[in-house]
Amino acid sequence: MKLKTLILHFLISVFFLHPSFCRGTEIPAHSTSTKIEQIFKQSDYDNDLLPPEYRYPPLFVSSWPQDFNDIKSPQQRHKFFLMILLPLALDINRSLSQERQVIIYLDHKRRTDSLDSSDKQIIEDLSAKYDFFTRLPPPLRYESQLKELLLRVDSIPPSIFLAAAAINTNWGEAKFLAPSNNLYRELLWYTDEGLKPQDETQDNSYRIKIYPSLHASMQDYALKLNSSVNYTEFREARANLRYRNQYLDGRFLAPYLIFDSALPNYAGLLDYTITFYRLNELDKYAKISNSADISTTASKTVTKN
Numbered sequence: 001m002k003l004k005t006l007i008l009h010f011l012i013s014v015f016f017l018h019p020s021f022c023r024g025t026e027i028p029a030h031s032t033s034t035k036i037e038q039i040f041k042q043s044d045y046d047n048d049l050l051p052p053e054y055r056y057p058p059l060f061v062s063s064w065p066q067d068f069n070d071i072k073s074p075q076q077r078h079k080f081f082l083m084i085l086l087p088l089a090l091d092i093n094r095s096l097s098q099e100r101q102v103i104i105y106l107d108h109k110r111r112t113d114s115l116d117s118s119d120k121q122i123i124e125d126l127s128a129k130y131d132f133f134t135r136l137p138p139p140l141r142y143e144s145q146l147k148e149l150l151l152r153v154d155s156i157p158p159s160i161f162l163a164a165a166a167i168n169t170n171w172g173e174a175k176f177l178a179p180s181n182n183l184y185r186e187l188l189w190y191t192d193e194g195l196k197p198q199d200e201t202q203d204n205s206y207r208i209k210i211y212p213s214l215h216a217s218m219q220d221y222a223l224k225l226n227s228s229v230n231y232t233e234f235r236e237a238r239a240n241l242r243y244r245n246q247y248l249d250g251r252f253l254a255p256y257l258i259f260d261s262a263l264p265n266y267a268g269l270l271d272y273t274i275t276f277y278r279l280n281e282l283d284k285y286a287k288i289s290n291s292a293d294i295s296t297t298a299s300k301t302v303t304k305n
Helices: 002-017 033-042 074-112 117-129 141-152 156-171 214-227 229-243 250-259 266-276 282-286 294-305
Strands: 025-027 057-063 187-189 206-208
Touching: 002 025, 025 033, 025 141, 025 250, 033 074, 057 214, 074 117, 074 141, 074 214, 074 229, 117 141, 141 229, 141 282, 156 250, 156 266, 156 282, 229 250, 250 266, 250 282
Parallel strands: 025 057
Antiparallel strands: 187 206
16 A cells, blocks of 8 residues: 555544544533633633634633633623634634545545545545435446535534524523533434423423533534535535635625524524624634644643642
């Protein structure tokens, strides 16, 4: 096997087949808002929107703080909400970008060389992950799969990650958020698994899905947008931005998320939230630091407390 193929397969196994692989500091579950704020400050992360050249520290809050609603100021709650979620969004997009580069490489290899059995298995695994099925035989099969994967495997604008979570959880104040880590109110139907809704409805046919972490919730949301048939137009509009060499603008893509919520004028709410909080600036500039030890001091604070 060629060296490049070996390297490719190593990257796949490390970054994609093991989504829990952490390239930063994970702030443990059940950390209080005070502890999290201390960690942010010690890592010089004390603003929600920072200059374009700023690199956001890889500080990943594992679970939603139980005492979040004790923060009195709405403005402070909103700021803290964005600060918690932004590094997670950027990290997921970094993984998606790496995964996309693998697909681009395989598509180039298909055109200029030949795919080996390991390459084909990677394509099959990614097609299964992103819910794409075709009955075409090889070699047309791999051409079709890679073409569709290039549509499906791409970044989600950070503004959409943040605005959608804000709307679905009432800026982190929803009762279901802390016990479920469910940022987007994803539901399970006709099952006893999950969290039973409170003060919502007498309908007993659904439960709120419970996630092991905030990262898992956001990752599941990204997978939904990148795979479900309901978001085909969203993915096509995103590909159009790519084709025109424009940044992935959450405001531009918001109208294509009308099926994402039963709330009236949901796309309008997304657009308003992105605009009012200037989240589209994050779509243009936001990057996460590659340093995994940026918060060594902060990690000691967590252990100490």
